[in-house]
Amino acid sequence: MDEKDWLAARFEESRERLRAVAYGMLGSISDADDAVQEAWLRLDRTGADDIDDLQAWLRTVVARICLDVLRRRKARKEDSVGTWLPEPVVSADEGPESQAVIADSLGLAMLIVLEQLTPAERIAFVLHDVFAVPFDEVAGVLDRSAEATRQLATRARRRVRLAPTPDADIAEQRRVVDAFLAAARAGDMQALLAVLDPDVIFRSDLGAGRSVERGPIIGAQRVAERVLRSAPTYIHHASPALVNGAAGAVFAHGTLFGVVGFTIVGGRVRALDLIADQDKLRGVVVRT
Numbered sequence: 001m002d003e004k005d006w007l008a009a010r011f012e013e014s015r016e017r018l019r020a021v022a023y024g025m026l027g028s029i030s031d032a033d034d035a036v037q038e039a040w041l042r043l044d045r046t047g048a049d050d051i052d053d054l055q056a057w058l059r060t061v062v063a064r065i066c067l068d069v070l071r072r073r074k075a076r077k078e079d080s081v082g083t084w085l086p087e088p089v090v091s092a093d094e095g096p097e098s099q100a101v102i103a104d105s106l107g108l109a110m111l112i113v114l115e116q117l118t119p120a121e122r123i124a125f126v127l128h129d130v131f132a133v134p135f136d137e138v139a140g141v142l143d144r145s146a147e148a149t150r151q152l153a154t155r156a157r158r159r160v161r162l163a164p165t166p167d168a169d170i171a172e173q174r175r176v177v178d179a180f181l182a183a184a185r186a187g188d189m190q191a192l193l194a195v196l197d198p199d200v201i202f203r204s205d206l207g208a209g210r211s212v213e214r215g216p217i218i219g220a221q222r223v224a225e226r227v228l229r230s231a232p233t234y235i236h237h238a239s240p241a242l243v244n245g246a247a248g249a250v251f252a253h254g255t256l257f258g259v260v261g262f263t264i265v266g267g268r269v270r271a272l273d274l275i276a277d278q279d280k281l282r283g284v285v286v287r288t
Contacts, residue, residue, distance in 0.1 A: 022065075107245060107263070108246070110163050125152075135149050167267065173246055202272045227272075248262055
């Protein structure tokens with residue numbers, strides 16, 4: 001095996017892990033794939049001669065690419081309207097007994113909180129707290145001291161603690177989601193209110209060129225009214241799925257036109273996140 005083939009083989013062994021790291025930093029499957037592919041191109045140009053630790057080298061390259069993406073995205077968002085939501089990671093969930101999880105994927109609630117961090121804070125938190133990368137290595141990515149990097153991670157951690165902690169039992173999550181969908185199908189306001197947390201938040205990302213909410217809808221009554229207004233259009237096309245490792249739903253009629261992630265806390269829906277941006281759904285594959 002020549003050097004190029006050896007490098008390619010070692011890279012392929014690392015691809016999925018690098019993709020998971022990049023997704024955690026970017027919340028976008030397509031951007032994560034682009035970052036990983038760019039890392040391969042750089043590795044192919046560099047060769048192995050000057051690389052002591054290939055895994056650390058790849059993590060560093062991917063993280064630096066992601067840092068650049070986050071900085072560009074932050075500049076674009078300052079002029080955007082509506083709510084930005086991550087690209088979802090979706091897998092089939094054929095019933096309440098399904099306990100499948102998507103390894104290394106972060107929940108939507110977590111990814112949404114991460115969007116509120118600075119690019120450097122997000123890189124520090126995801127690499128260290130999620131993927132256990134040593135601070136010395138993270139500091140090299142950010143071109144900062146290890147102590148400064150620890151401070152970035154600490155600030156990020158404070159923000160992340162604000163994210164709700166979903167109920168762990170997937171079957172219980174599914175029961176709540178099924179009750180929500182049944183109430184929406186029936187147009188039953190009281191049944192819908194019974195499964196919504198009083199402070200539930202509804203966010204939607206419909207994509208460019210479509211009417212968007214300028215901000216999230218908060219409160220059980222307002223969210224229930226919003227759901228029931230739109231339910232006749234889409235609710236009969238809903239089917240269960242796992243969205244970023246939690247009970248959710250996909251909406252498809254011939255083609256996929258929406259994914260909803262649910263954050264279930266204390267047996268009630270704390271957050272609803274509707275992703276209908278077709279650019280974000282283009283790469284969604286429902287894994288059976």
